[in-house]
Amino acid sequence: MKSQDPADVAGKRYTLEEMAKYFGAHTSSVRRWVREGRLAATRHGKRIVFSAEHIRQFEERESEQLREGAPERPQLVRRHR
Secondary structure, eight states: OOOSOGGGSTTOEEEHHHHHHHHTOOHHHHHHHHHTTSSOOEEETTEEEEEHHHHHHHHHHHHHHHHTTOOOOOOOOOOOO
């Protein structure tokens, strides 16, 4: 379950780690979303930061794709030998 909605606090900036926790994802997944252009971000030196607007846009776009029936990524199945 999501904690406080970062999109509710205008003007605040959020770290990569905060975004991973908010979305229930690993930091490498959040980095990949940024690299793929799915999630907007701003760089401050080596740090990646996110605004409430970045979060809002990402959530709208992702939920829109789900409504339109965009296929989800297949799960990898590991088989032990």
